[in-house]
Amino acid sequence: MRFTDKVAIVTGASRGMGRAMALGLAREGAQVVVVDINPTGGEEVVQEIEKGGGEAIFVRADVSNRADVEKMVQEALDRFGKIDILVNNAGIHDGTYFTAESEEMWQRLFRVNVMGTVLPSQVVVPEMMKRKKGKIVNISSKAAVVGEPYHAAYSASKGAILALTRCLAIELAPYQITVNAVCPGPTYTDMLLGATDAAQREELTASAPLGRLGQPEDIAAAVLYLASEESDWCTGQSLSVDGGMSILK
């Protein structure tokens, strides 16, 4: 029960990794604010948490829209009175040959993946500063760590998240706010199913040193560590959770 009396916001928590993070945090005692643009899955996650005896609310918000993000933080404070943990998980994927990636695609990926991490952090951090305490966990990607073809805009947006993580870690350290990132490798979610076909997933599995792709719970376990007091002396770091795929030559 690492999160008794803790309040956590998880963005993009209607499905996939975010859902596993929200359920994992709630299972260990956190009161969870489930945030997504998709209310259907989000309400189901709240019901699942409540069925398990936990407490959660769903807030429909687009993390790339400041007004939505302000509403998200206000609703979290109105219901639970404070915010201990922010997990910036919401993200989108797209990609093709570099010369064919449109300016619209670059802007969309940066809007959601980068500004969707910046805006929630900017609105939540003043609350954490007041209490001199907080945990921010950003979800980057293996694509930010190793060279991968055919999704330059996505990779660059996830690289920006790592730079932001290091910058904020130093800037917010005087307030005892830690900022870390997780870099997942290919993980079984709707995003992966949308970005790959069965043959590509087989190829990825064959190349994975640990012989399998990730499950949302693999990523959630790392996030829970970085959101817990166990990681109090760890800041500005990125933890690769990818079955060893990023250390291949």
Ligand SMILES: NC(=O)c1ccc[n+]([C@@H]2O[C@H](COP(=O)([O-])OP(=O)(O)OC[C@H]3O[C@@H](n4cnc5c(N)ncnc54)[C@H](O)[C@@H]3O)[C@@H](O)[C@H]2O)c1
């Ligand atoms: N699945 C993978 O293989 C993989 C690998 C590396 C990194 N990631 C990253 O992990 C994170 C979670 O990915 P996933 O695989 O669970 O994806 P997913 O597509 O299954 O889930 C993402 C969730 O984010 C929500 N979302 C999207 N845009 C949003 C917005 N503007 N505002 C609020 N919510 C929004 C979606 O509605 C969805 O519920 C993403 O940041 C992704 O880039 C995924």
